[in-house]
Amino acid sequence: MSQQGVNRPSGSTRALSEAYDTALLDLDGVVYAGGEAIVHAVESLATARERGMHLAYVTNNALRTPDVVAAHLTELGIPTGPGDVINSAQAVARLISEQVPPGSRVLVIGGDGLRVALRERGLVPVESADDDPAAVVQGYGGPELPWGRFAEACYAIARGVPWFASNTDLTIPSARGIAPGNGAAVEVVRIATGAEPQIAGKPLPPMHKETILRTGAERPLVVGDRLDTDIEGAFNGGVDSLLVLTGVTDAAQLLTAVLRHRPTYVDADLRGMLTGQPEVTERDGLFGCGGWTASARGDELSLDGDGDPLDGLRALCGAAWTNAGDGSCTLDAGKALARLGF
Numbered sequence: 035m036s037q038q039g040v041n042r043p044s045g046s047t048r049a050l051s052e053a054y055d056t057a058l059l060d061l062d063g064v065v066y067a068g069g070e071a072i073v074h075a076v077e078s079l080a081t082a083r084e085r086g087m088h089l090a091y092v093t094n095n096a097l098r099t100p101d102v103v104a105a106h107l108t109e110l111g112i113p114t115g116p117g118d119v120i121n122s123a124q125a126v127a128r129l130i131s132e133q134v135p136p137g138s139r140v141l142v143i144g145g146d147g148l149r150v151a152l153r154e155r156g157l158v159p160v161e162s163a164d165d166d167p168a169a170v171v172q173g174y175g176g177p178e179l180p181w182g183r184f185a186e187a188c189y190a191i192a193r194g195v196p197w198f199a200s201n202t203d204l205t206i207p208s209a210r211g212i213a214p215g216n217g218a219a220v221e222v223v224r225i226a227t228g229a230e231p232q233i234a235g236k237p238l239p240p241m242h243k244e245t246i247l248r249t250g251a252e253r254p255l256v257v258g259d260r261l262d263t264d265i266e267g268a269f270n271g272g273v274d275s276l277l278v279l280t281g282v283t284d285a286a287q288l289l290t291a292v293l294r295h296r297p298t299y300v301d302a303d304l305r306g307m308l309t310g311q312p313e314v315t316e317r318d319g320l321f322g323c324g325g326w327t328a329s330a331r332g333d334e335l336s337l338d339g340d341g342d343p344l345d346g347l348r349a350l351c352g353a354a355w356t357n358a359g360d361g362s363c364t365l366d367a368g369k370a371l372a373r374l375g376f
Contacts, residue, residue, distance in 0.1 A: 042065040042270065042352030044298045044319060045313030046139055051082040056251035057307060060122075061093045061103070063259035063281020064304070064370035066110060068372040072280050074125060075109040078304035087307075089118060090249045093255075094263060095233040096123035096173030096200035096216065097145040115334040117248070118178040122235030123173055129234045130198055134168040136263065141165065141195070143187045143223075144173035144216075148200065163189035172223065172231065173200035191227045201235025207282075237267035246271075257307065259283055261295035276306055285347055285376035289354040290362045296355055297346070300348055308360050312345055314352045321352030328353040330365055346374045366372035 046053055059065060067076050073170030074371035083089055091103065093116065098106075100119035127148070128139060134157070142148050142159045148171055149159040160167055163186045164303035168189045175183065191197050220231060232239040246254070252274050254283040258264020261283025268275035275296035277283060288300065299311045315322045320329050327338045330353050337346055350370055 037135075040296060041356045043348045044274075044302050044311065046299070046311040047098070049085070049309055050255060050299065051085045051087045051308055053253070054087065054255035054274070055253045056088040056249050056255070057082065058090050058092045058245050058249070058251070058254050060256075060258040060260070060281075061091055061095075064257060064278055065091065065107070067207070067281070071110045071112070072303065072333060074305050075115075075202060078308055079112055082254065082307050084295040085308075088251070089114075090118045090120060090245065091118060091258040092236070092241070092245050094122045094201040094203050094207070094216075094241075096147045096151075096235075097176055098122055098127070098209045099147050099150045100124075103370065120241075120248050121147060121151070121247045122241060123151035124154070124248075125241045126173070126198050126200045126234035127155045127157065127169055127250060128244060129232060129240050130169050131155040131157060131245070133196070138168035139165055140208070141167035141170045141190050143170065143183045144175040144200070148173045151264045154229045162186060162300065163193070166193055168203075169196050171198045171200070172216065172220055174206070176214065176217070177256075179219070184219065184226070187223050188226045191223070191229050197223070197227075197229055199231040199235075201232045201241075202233055203235070204329055209361060219264040223312040230340075235266075236263040237270055237271055238352070240297070242267055242271035242273075245359070249263065255307075259290055261297075265291075265297045266294050267343060269294045276301060278303050278306060280304075285371055285374070288347070289367050289371075290358075290364075291348055291355070291362040292362050294357075296351075299341060300344070300351065312330060314348050316352060316356070319353075320347045323352070330354070330357040334366040334368075335370045337361075337373055343374040343376065346370075347376065349376075 100116040203215040204217035256268035325341030326346040328349035
């Protein structure tokens, strides 16, 4: 990851779609929200593809198969093949296959995404702890997953069967609001058994390994909306990242990001892939970007100047992250962010 990115966002004189060979794109909050394409996403991705950038879609959702995700994206106007979709089910299936003999039975607590991924690795999905599984795998199974499935996992784990989880996202967005994610279901089994699962999904290395193996990326750029999965995953993988402000993370959260949650670049939406990125300069504790200058004064972040609000936010990141070191900035940013309209 760019060393500049640890204390302020980096600049790029080239469009990101030209500086990187592959975009590793999160889906919900980046490409679509509530199943509908986010504004500017379809045309931005089309332009990036025309410029020769490989687009891959990386999701912690282990429920839907790559075929289903690809079909959904294509319906939205983003032509996608199943091979362009990498999910946490694939990552956890590879992780299991590296630890159990070929053809082993695996108890599945989840949906079709897990079953397809296990078969791809030569493993046999089973439904009961009495089927002599060599491993237990748990992934998001949708809101109708029966409570008895957790009991099956507990029975097998109590017998010493190793336990794997596709991911541990505590929540997922839905059309009606925030709903429990696979991480919440994993907690149920953890509390009941006292065991700890091996986890594959973002932000952990097995997911990054899976994306690189499947895409062959040499200069990947992670594009996401979440600091604790997308951006931390890029940090753990040692690659650059672009945070877009169309999803979970807002400007205030960005300013308080700890070291592993700081993106290389920040932009409003996927149009940021098509342009260069302005440089954030530093001199005598003053951080400049565009027409803005930010600094840490007393117990607050101060902002002077005018221009593009995003440039002001980038300058504030420089002041906040440098002030915080590896930790989280505690300075009051309320006035500065209000001035920018965030």
